[in-house]
Amino acid sequence: MNVNDLRERGLVLLGCGKMGSAMLEGWLKGALEPRDVWVIDPQPSDWLRSIDGLNLNADLPERPALVLVAVKPQMMEDALPQVKTLGGGGTVFLSVAAGTTIERYERMLGDGTPVIRAMPNTPAAIGRGITALAANAEGAPALDLAETLLSAVGQTVRLETEDQMDAVTGVSGSGPAYVFHLIDCLAKAGEAEGLPPELAMRLAKATVGGAGQLAENSPKSPEELRRDVTSPGGTTKAGLDVLMDMETGLPPLIRKTVAAAAARARELGR
Numbered sequence: 001m002n003v004n005d006l007r008e009r010g011l012v013l014l015g016c017g018k019m020g021s022a023m024l025e026g027w028l029k030g031a032l033e034p035r036d037v038w039v040i041d042p043q044p045s046d047w048l049r050s051i052d053g054l055n056l057n058a059d060l061p062e063r064p065a066l067v068l069v070a071v072k073p074q075m076m077e078d079a080l081p082q083v084k085t086l087g088g089g090g091t092v093f094l095s096v097a098a099g100t101t102i103e104r105y106e107r108m109l110g111d112g113t114p115v116i117r118a119m120p121n122t123p124a125a126i127g128r129g130i131t132a133l134a135a136n137a138e139g140a141p142a143l144d145l146a147e148t149l150l151s152a153v154g155q156t157v158r159l160e161t162e163d164q165m166d167a168v169t170g171v172s173g174s175g176p177a178y179v180f181h182l183i184d185c186l187a188k189a190g191e192a193e194g195l196p197p198e199l200a201m202r203l204a205k206a207t208v209g210g211a212g213q214l215a216e217n218s219p220k221s222p223e224e225l226r227r228d229v230t231s232p233g234g235t236t237k238a239g240l241d242v243l244m245d246m247e248t249g250l251p252p253l254i255r256k257t258v259a260a261a262a263a264r265a266r267e268l269g270r
């Protein structure tokens with residue numbers, strides 16, 4: 001199966017909120033035309049309504065090549081029956097729902113349904129996401145196509161086992177929220193040190209954005225890059241002594257944060 005199959009047979013997007021829209025926006029930049037896509041969403045956004053040629057809450061094609069499931073896990077029981085008849089064969093189901101396991105889809109859609117489970121993140125909205133993928137045996141032949149689709153919105157990575165998906169969710173799926181919170185905390189701390197709010201926020205955003213890009217592009221490890229900032233007996237060392245405390249600093253806090261997100265993903269999957 002390849003992108004031509006999507007164009008010939010259609011792609012159905014079940015749920016088109018933040019994540020579905022980020023991905024659709026990426027595909028419409030070149031991989032697909034609006035007429036190739038059927039969107040099912042009870043309250044379509046103004047942006048969706050404005051796309052000429054998009055099949056919005058229209059009758060579905062008989063055998064679409066792929067159904068992308070982008071509803072919240074809690075809505076799954078209500079949403080999935082709308083595409084249940086497409087289970088059991090030629091249509092591939094690609095899910096981005098946190099926690100919802102491949103086995104649960106097989107139970108809901110019937111044995112033999114090709115299922116790919118994926119975990120993207122919201123930097124997809126600017127083509128800078130990363131998506132992890134895992135498939136059942138029937139879905140494995142469609143992994144190349146899923147990667148092609150998802151690489152329109154950033155990097156992709158295949159997991160060795162689906163079991164890794166909840167940890168991935170805790171790290172990169174939810175991760176952007178941790179980083180946005182870090183930006184807020186950094187700006188608030190700057191304000192507390194006497195900076196005007198707008199300046200503090202501008203400094204915080206540029207620092208996190210620039211450091212993230214440097215970490216991604218540099219041949220040096222984050223640890224080396226951190227050392228480059230840290231002059232002996234200087235200001236950074238004073239700050240890091242607080243941040244890197246193994247009992248009260250960031251390491252135990254981030255460990256607990258990621259563990260809580262992964263545990264919630266496992267819970268949602270039940």
Ligand SMILES: NC(=O)C1=CN([C@@H]2O[C@H](COP(=O)(O)OP(=O)(O)OC[C@H]3O[C@@H](n4cnc5c(N)ncnc54)[C@H](OP(=O)(O)O)[C@@H]3O)[C@@H](O)[C@H]2O)C=CC1
Nearest residue numbers: 015016017018019041043070071072073079096097098120
């Ligand atoms: N946001 C993120 O950072 C990430 C999200 N995900 C996963 O993506 C999925 C979607 O999350 P997100 O985009 O944030 O959530 P949103 O709430 O923004 O999007 C879900 C969409 O599904 C719609 N919907 C609700 N019920 C139905 C139904 N019965 N049939 C069809 N559509 C329905 C909602 O409509 P309405 O608003 O009217 O209820 C909404 O537009 C989740 O499973 C989440 O785990 C994965 C990775 C990252």
Ligand SMILES: O=C(O)[C@@H]1CCC=N1
Nearest residue numbers: 097098169173174175
């Ligand atoms: O918060 C959530 O459940 C979703 C999954 C990963 C990011 N957002």
